[in-house]
Amino acid sequence: MDKNELYILYGNEPHKMAKEILAEIKIEEEIGRDELIGIKPNLVLARSSDSGATTDPELVSGVIEYLQEKGFKNIIILEGSWIGDRTTRAYQVCGYDKLAEKYGVPLIDLQQDSAKNIKVKELEIKVCEKALAVDYLINMPVLKGHCQTGITCALKNLKGCIPDSEKRRFHTLGLHKPIAYLNKALQQDLIIVDGILGDLDFEEGGNPVQMNRVIAGKDPVLVDSYAAEIMGHNIDDIPYIRFAQELIIGEMDLGKARIIELNKDKGAAIKRKSGKIKRLVQNVEEEMACSACFGNLVHALKRLEEQGRLNHINEKIFIGQGFQGKELTGIGIGVCTKGAHKFIKGCPPTASEIIKELLSIY
Ligand code: SF4
Incomplete structure (x- = not known):
């Protein structure tokens, strides 16, 4: 898969869709046999995915199953929920305990992890050591709105890989700049966006909008630029996307992207509306x-x-x-x-x- 490519698969069957999209991009060709694969969902809080807040465990199960079928054994799930909640509670409420047991995949609580200082230009950022130790990082954010930054998708989801003290500091730094810098300190290899059900305007969920799609890409700037477009945001209203481009993390110009729609949405069912x-x-x-x-x-x-x-x-x-x-x-x-x-x-x-x-x- 090239960095300028975005794969879009429409539907509402997350497990099946994860396997289909991975088969299309053939990630097995770019991961070493013994590499440590880290899956980073968005479990910002302990609220199930039907609220529009968190990554559907079925989508993650599709990714794990695909990787295990290809012979990869060294897989972990890692997350650090927001300051107001405990990751262990989020793992349990969101169905990740069962998932971990079924596939024999450890759940790492980054709220309990030690951190390392990484210098990016003039800023030092503390990043959880277990996240840094991963060889191949699969970021699995939710496509949803955010009350402070407009949207939250690939770039912002890495905020779960820093300690709680650093999350507080990010807010004092205005969020946008440190989010971009964090993506320089910790790089992701693949992004699989849960765009099936995400919240309208709030990271905590409560107003889920059925968007019926999974988006895969390698460039978090391009993924977020596309997310902003499909949610109707002006790119200039989300400064961290431009900051990330200026740090040469990726490209935000969708005109340079190759957008590959693998199918058309057939799902006529519109679930409950808030x-x-x-x-x-x-x-x-x-x-x-x-x-x-x-x-x-x-x-x-x-x-x-x-x-x-x-x-x-x-x-x-x-x-x-x-x-x-x-x-x-x-x-x-x-x-x-x-x-x-x-x-x-x-x-x-x-x-x-x-x-x-x-x-x-x-
Ligand atoms: S088939 Fe009609 S309803 Fe469905 S996506 Fe296309 S325009 Fe919209």
């Missing part, structure tokens, strides 16, 4: 919309609400395969709604594309 999401979509008429498409629309409407532009949309919004071939009075989202008198092309259109078009109309 009150916040119901409010955002009150003007939306949905009929058999793919979850990926609907998820992008939810993020787009949220961004417009933040900009005070949501109430400028004074027409009905249509989305879903049920509108194929129908004449519609209002605005359509995606190729299925071609019959609307205004429609936004794409299958699915990204949140950024939806925002751009809606802003040009209203």
